[in-house]
Amino acid sequence: xxxxxxxxxxxxxxxxxxxxxxxxxxxxxxxxxxxxxxxxxxxxxxxxxxxxxxxxxxxxxxxxxxxxxxxxxxxxxxxxxxxxxxxxxxxxxxxxxxxxxxxxxxxxxxxxxxxxxxxxxxxxxxxxxxxxxxxxxxxxxxxxxxxxxxxxxxxxxxxxxxxxxxxxxxxxxxxxxxxxxxxxxxxxxxxxxxxxxxxxxxxxxxxxxxxxxxxxxxxxxxxxxxxxxxxxxx
Amino acid sequence: xxxxxxxxxxxxxxxxxxxxxxxxxxxxxxxxxxxxxxxxxxxxxxxxxxxxxxxxxxxxxxxxxxxxxxxxxxxxxxxxxxxxxxxxxxxxxxxxxxxxxxxxxxxxxxxxxxxxxxxxxxxxxxxxxxxxxxxxxxxxxxxxxxxxxxxxxxxxxxxxxxxxxxxxxxxxxxxxxxxxx
Ligand code: SF4
Ligand code: SF4
Numbered sequence: 101x102x103x104x105x106x107x108x109x110x111x112x113x114x115x116x117x118x119x120x121x122x123x124x125x126x127x128x129x130x131x132x133x134x135x136x137x138x139x140x141x142x143x144x145x146x147x148x149x150x151x152x153x154x155x156x157x158x159x160x161x162x163x164x165x166x167x168x169x170x171x172x173x174x175x176x177x178x179x180x181x182x183x184x185x186x187x188x189x190x191x192x193x194x195x196x197x198x199x200x201x202x203x204x205x206x207x208x209x210x211x212x213x214x215x216x217x218x219x220x221x222x223x224x225x226x227x228x229x230x231x232x233x234x235x236x237x238x239x240x241x242x243x244x245x246x247x248x249x250x251x252x253x254x255x256x257x258x259x260x261x262x263x264x265x266x267x268x269x270x271x272x273x274x275x276x277x278x279x280x281x282x283x284x285x286x287x288x289x290x291x292x293x294x295x296x297x298x299x300x301x302x303x304x305x306x307x308x309x310x311x312x313x314x315x316x317x318x319x320x321x322x323x324x325x326x327x328x329x330x331x332x333x334x
Numbered sequence: 335x336x337x338x339x340x341x342x343x344x345x346x347x348x349x350x351x352x353x354x355x356x357x358x359x360x361x362x363x364x365x366x367x368x369x370x371x372x373x374x375x376x377x378x379x380x381x382x383x384x385x386x387x388x389x390x391x392x393x394x395x396x397x398x399x400x401x402x403x404x405x406x407x408x409x410x411x412x413x414x415x416x417x418x419x420x421x422x423x424x425x426x427x428x429x430x431x432x433x434x435x436x437x438x439x440x441x442x443x444x445x446x447x448x449x450x451x452x453x454x455x456x457x458x459x460x461x462x463x464x465x466x467x468x469x470x471x472x473x474x475x476x477x478x479x480x481x482x483x484x485x486x487x488x489x490x491x492x493x494x495x496x497x498x499x500x501x502x503x504x505x506x507x508x509x510x511x512x513x514x515x
Binding site for chain 2: 190194195196197198199200203204209212213214216218219220221223224226227228229315316321323324
């Protein structure tokens with residue numbers, strides 16, 4: 101059944117089966133997200149797309165739209181919570197943007213710009229996470245992983261290789277490579293795999309293209325992610 | 335010229351490269367405007383050795399040694415508004431990329447076992463400040479009121495921030511001036 105919900109006081113029409121996020125975007129209303137990708141089922145792990153429905157927090161990427169829902173999204177309260185989620189992601193990894201090849205094309209950084217995060221506020225963990233440069237064409241820099249599982253999903257569901265997985269829980273959670281040695285060079289991973297180009301941050305990086313596009317001229321240097329992502333939808 | 339008393343501004347570079355100070359000078363002709371509105375206390379632009387009571391303190395660089403801690407605390411004690419300027423003050427930046435290494439091993443590598451070193455020996459002059467085990471962003475040591483990201487922030491961003499603050503507006507950087515790189 102199709103229907104209509106109210107998003108921040110504005111009516112949004114939806115079709116049967118659409119989630120809140122899908123319907124909102126289709127109607128031209130941006131909701132920030134990181135682990136959500138139009139080619140995959142919702143994952144619901146980053147929580148950036150939280151909205152309030154009837155006073156309760158829900159993941160808008162996962163909840164199906166229902167007729168008559170009253171939804172809050174772009175409010176100072178919810179954007180503050182989104183900013184805190186980003187700040188936690190920044191302190192849990194090692195994000196030194198000035199020396200990261202993904203800078204300017206990175207969705208985590210772009211969301212930080214979008215939500216006007218000027219500092220990470222919390223104390224940094226400075227975890228120790230050595231990089232894996234064993235693959236001839238791809239570098240893995242684990243320092244920047246936000247555990248969105250997009251590479252896990254792409255490698256398993258599209259490439260049919262299951263090269264990546266997340267292991268352990270809580271603060272010990274980390275990305276692992278499916279090889280006896282744990283090294284990417286010992287797998288059949290290819291730079292042409294879908295998983296090679298899906299990472300929203302600077303973990304899975306092609307070699308030998310570093311800084312081909314100068315800093316300052318990259319996707320989110322010029323336009324906020326809210327605009328870029330809505331243009332992609334069209 | 336108004337008779338409003340000038341605001342006092344202090345600036346310093348801790349574990350930074352002076353890039354943020356260079357960017358500050360990049361505000362070009364706005365420097366004349368700024369000179370009408372503020373006067374400088376401790377700063378590389380003056381020869382004042384210790385920070386006195388100030389309205390605004392601008393800190394470049396993170397905290398990598400004991401002296402940085404003392405200077406930062408002196409600024410916090412004296413400045414009504416303390417601002418972290420640039421990536422290093424905000425997250426430790428390039429110097430903090432030593433944080434996953436053992437400090438002793440780092441010093442050994444640089445001063446003892448490096449190829450072609452003439453007089454091996456870790457410098458131990460008592461005048462040299464003791465290094466901290468890890469490099470920290472300044473908000474982990476003192477309370478910080480505002481942050482201007484960038485490596486360095488553009489002169490434009492620094493001017494937008496300062497002109498907002500001096501005019502009594504809440505400082506806010508538009509998307510075009512908010513960069514982490
Ligand atoms: S992954 Fe993104 S946020 Fe992390 S260092 Fe690289 S550009 Fe910055
Ligand atoms: S490597 Fe990238 S795509 Fe994979 S889980 Fe980490 S952040 Fe997500």
